Amino acid sequence: MDFEKNIFSFLHYLNVIKNVSKHTLRNYKIDLFHFQKILIEKILKEEKINLALITKWTIREYLTFLHEEKFKTRSIMRKTSTIKSFFRYLIKEKKIKINPLDDIESLKREKALPNFINYEQVMHLFNMCDADTYLGLRDRAIMELFYSSGLRLSELVSLNREDFDESSNLLNIFGKGKKQRIVPITKTASDVVKKYLYSSERNKKTEEHYDEMDKKAIFLNKWGKRISSRSVDRNFKRYLLKSGLYEKITPHAIRHTIATH
Structure with a gap:
């Protein structure tokens, strides 16, 4: 199943099983399709996204992109939460084995900024x-x-x-x-x-x-x-x-x- 179909499957799950509000569902949809767009155009640069290629380094690059584009902290935190929930769902459905966001610690404290080195x-x-x-x-x-x-x-x-x-x-x-x-x-x-x-x-x-x-x-x-x-x-x-x-x-x-x- 391709990446976009996984997104629709997750949205269906939120709507039917979790019964989230229309507003929440809309935000999830916006965040996930934005994530897909940046993966295709800026990071992976491939039309068909292989889930196995999305690692914590991919996520870090996406978060850094958001900072460079001056997204507000609240917006970045929401997008991060959305993506994490999406990958948790994929694990539940046995589409992947590891959530790439699990390896990114304390996002709120780090604010996804890259470390500086000497x-x-x-x-x-x-x-x-x-x-x-x-x-x-x-x-x-x-x-x-x-x-x-x-x-x-x-x-x-x-x-x-x-x-x-x-x-x-x-x-x-x-x-x-x-x-x-x-x-x-x-x-x-x-x-x-x-x-x-x-x-x-x-x-x-x-x-x-x-x-x-x-x-x-x-x-x-x-x-x-x-x-x-x-x-x-x-x-x-x-x-x-x-x-x-x-x-x-x-x-x-x-x-x-x-x-x-």
């Missing part, structure tokens, strides 16, 4: 990437760009070669509403990205990765195609576990930390 923690995390390998170099470049530029995850994975001005260390970014902006990056980040782009491994097929298939994209997955936000998220979680900083840092924490360093 410079030593950033460097410790970066050093988890084995830059002597092609894929490790890619991951180090991705982290350096997050820290250097404050790009959104969706903007980073959308970067093309033509968006990178190597001589001036500038990125040409098309953000929300296709608004264009120029983003400066550090020489360190620029050097790592260039090292990755011009690595001889990029055009080789090895046991670890395929050769370059997408000639436009800067960041590629192991199959040689443009890397997805989900893949970056998965790799990020792996490095967090390795670093011992798990639960303390999200990709957005690196992005927002630049304002304090």
Whole structure:
């Protein structure tokens, strides 16, 4: 059953079994379809949403999006409560086994804001990437760009070669509403990205990765195609576990930390 059908199934359950008011039902519907819209357009970027792909990191990215769009705290808390109830229903119906919001503690206190991290923690995390390998170099470049530029995850994975001005260390970014902006990056980040782009491994097929298939994209997955936000998220979680900083840092924490360093 697809995501939208699950929403209608849940709304039917609220209306018939729980007998909620029309006003409450309307709010649930608004919140859930807004969540679906942002997943499709901003986060997962796929028309068909696989429930198994929605993790606590997906929820955190959605909550951060709400904050960045200046949603009021009361509205964010309501949407969070709606989504949590929806996933509880899916568990009850045995559609999923884990509620991704159960791992997000004290939403009221945290207000879903990303944690800030110090410079030593950033460097410790970066050093988890084995830059002597092609894929490790890619991951180090991705982290350096997050820290250097404050790009959104969706903007980073959308970067093309033509968006990178190597001589001036500038990125040409098309953000929300296709608004264009120029983003400066550090020489360190620029050097790592260039090292990755011009690595001889990029055009080789090895046991670890395929050769370059997408000639436009800067960041590629192991199959040689443009890397997805989900893949970056998965790799990020792996490095967090390795670093011992798990639960303390999200990709957005690196992005927002630049304002304090």
